[in-house]
Amino acid sequence: xxxxxxxxxxxxxxxxxxxxxxxxxxxxxxxxxxxxxxxxxxxxxxxxxxxxxxxxxxxxxxxxxxxxxxxxxxxxxxxxxxxxxxxxxxxxxxxxxxxxxxxxxxxxxxxxxxxxxxxxxxxxxxxxxxxxxxxxxxxxxxxxxxxxxxxxxxxxxxxxxxxxxxxxxxxxxxxxxxxxxxxxxxxxxxxxxxxxxxxxxxxxxxxxxxxxxxxxxxxxxxxxxxxxxxxxxxxxxxxxxxxxxxxxxxxxxxxxxxxxxxxxxxxxxxxxxxxxxxxxxxxxxxxxxxxxxxxxxxxxxxxxxxxxxxxxxxxxxxxxxxxxxxxxxxxxxxxxxxxxxxxxxxxxxxxxxxxxxxxxxxxxxxxxxxxxxxxxxxxxxxxxxxxxxxxxxxxxxxxxxxxxxxxxxxxxxxxxxxxxxxxxxxxxxxxxxxxxxxxxxxxxxxxxxxxxxxxxxxxxxxxxxxxxxxxxxxxxxxxxxxxxxxxxxx
Numbered sequence: 314x315x316x317x318x319x320x321x322x323x324x325x326x327x328x329x330x331x332x333x334x335x336x337x338x339x340x341x342x343x344x345x346x347x348x349x350x351x352x353x354x355x356x357x358x359x360x361x362x363x364x365x366x367x368x369x370x371x372x373x374x375x376x377x378x379x380x381x382x383x384x385x386x387x388x389x390x391x392x393x394x395x396x397x398x399x400x401x402x403x404x405x406x407x408x409x410x411x412x413x414x415x416x417x418x419x420x421x422x423x424x425x426x427x428x429x430x431x432x433x434x435x436x437x438x439x440x441x442x443x444x445x446x447x448x449x450x451x452x453x454x455x456x457x458x459x460x461x462x463x464x465x466x467x468x469x470x471x472x473x474x475x476x477x478x479x480x481x482x483x484x485x486x487x488x489x490x491x492x493x494x495x496x497x498x499x500x501x502x503x504x505x506x507x508x509x510x511x512x513x514x515x516x517x518x519x520x521x522x523x524x525x526x527x528x529x530x531x532x533x534x535x536x537x538x539x540x541x542x543x544x545x546x547x548x549x550x551x552x553x554x555x556x557x558x559x560x561x562x563x564x565x566x567x568x569x570x571x572x573x574x575x576x577x578x579x580x581x582x583x584x585x586x587x588x589x590x591x592x593x594x595x596x597x598x599x600x601x602x603x604x605x606x607x608x609x610x611x612x613x614x615x616x617x618x619x620x621x622x623x624x625x626x627x628x629x630x631x632x633x634x635x636x637x638x639x640x641x642x643x644x645x646x647x648x649x650x651x652x653x654x655x656x657x658x659x660x661x662x663x664x665x666x667x668x669x670x671x672x673x674x675x676x677x678x679x680x681x682x683x684x685x686x687x688x689x690x691x692x693x694x695x696x697x698x699x700x701x702x703x704x705x706x707x708x709x710x711x712x713x714x715x716x717x718x719x720x721x722x723x724x725x726x727x728x729x730x731x732x733x734x735x736x737x738x739x740x741x742x743x744x745x746x747x748x749x750x751x752x753x754x755x756x757x758x759x760x761x762x763x764x765x766x767x768x769x770x771x772x773x774x775x776x777x778x779x780x781x782x783x784x785x786x787x788x789x790x791x792x793x794x795x796x797x798x799x800x801x802x803x
Contacts, residue, residue: 402710
């Protein structure tokens with residue numbers, strides 16, 4: 314779709330946002346930032362934890378190419394993903410329409426996410442080469458195109474929604490509730506307790522389930538589109554000085570020479586890699602170290618008791634952040650994050666000890682989970698104040714590249730470790746209609762334990778040090794006032 318045709322398409326009033334107020338109100342929070350994103354984020358959260366299980370346990374691909382396929386393929390695919398993220402960021406920064414610059418891509422991503430989510434699991438029962446080609450196509454269709462388009466647009470909605478620091482912080486909490494709570498309930502509680510023991514390694518059951526989740530994501534993403542509003546984009550569009558396009562290389566120079574941008578991206582990179590490795594290891598840790606294969610209770614307990622603070626934190630994290638500062642409360646949380654990991658390592662085979670450690674750790678993880686986007690938005694405003702132009706698209710392309718590349722990188726690392734330590738995949742007994750799993754050797758158990766609880770202790774120390782230098786919010790309100798004066802906004 315060319316620029317002129319796209320612009321004409323989005324001029325239609327039927328595509329206008331249902332949010333018309335200049336201030337952020339309840340309808341926008343509850344529908345646009347909580348309910349709307351829950352479909353695509355739930356689907357992606359399930360994929361993050363269970364797509365690799367589908368590949369290793371259902372399709373039995375751990376030995377394809379001597380184990381190299383599942384180790385190399387995710388990493389190689391993320392190279393493609395990185396390129397598409399850069400392109401998408403470039404496109405968003407140069408999108409001008411009645412609907413904004415990020416929201417239009419939410420609309421286009423809705424059907425793509427649904428279709429590609431289904432195709433991920435419709436791997437044909439054919440030769441090894443056919444299965445490999447199908448997986449490469451469907452995986453890249455989802456991650457390199459569909460979810461890249463959705464995720465970049467979705468994550469930009471908080472920074473582009475308003476300049477009101479308090480309202481933006483509230484939206485950040487609501488947006489992350491959709492990520493942490495809604496997807497967490499499905500992935501951490503319902504799946505291991507009710508769904509996984511039922512479907513096991515039954516391929517047709519997997520296809521049915523994931524098709525339902527993919528289809529549900531479509532109407533919910535449309536709700537996100539219709540109940541969000543880009544006030545910052547509208548403000549800039551009214552300023553005649555902002556009509557000229559900023560050269561791409563100039564934007565690159567602006568971000569890579571800004572210390573706050575470098576620090577927050579480095580923070581997000583380390584956190585995302587370690588968190589992805591932990592999430593990938595969760596199922597395996599509960600199946601082979603802490604409990605037994607798909608016992609229906611171990612993973613549920615770890616997720617429910619350990620994740621209980623995430624529910625409590627909805628009411629506590631933002632008031633604390635307003636009182637003590639977003640950076641300071643995040644630093645305090647990281648201390649608990651580290652202590653929780655140490656508690657788990659005391660006896661990683663004892664479920665009582667692990668549950669205590671997970672509870673403490675997730676208490677410490679609250680600020681990162683709920684208010685990071687608000688801190689990231691402060692950095693974007695700081696860059697605009699400093700350079701007199703915004704770098705939303707290019708910054709979000711790097712942000713999304715980290716998410717997508719880290720997922721492939723960590724998946725490749727994890728699968729490589731499984732292959733090298735002698736992991737044995739479970740089998741489906743057709744006669745008994747049940748899944749049969751073996752006890753993994755000590756090397757496999759130790760590797761999974763370190764990747765689930767040990768690595769995060771190290772990361773917490775590094776993240777604490779990075780945040781010590783990230784004091785961008787100290788004078789952000791003054792900078793925002795100056796930006797508004799430049800844009801002749803009263």
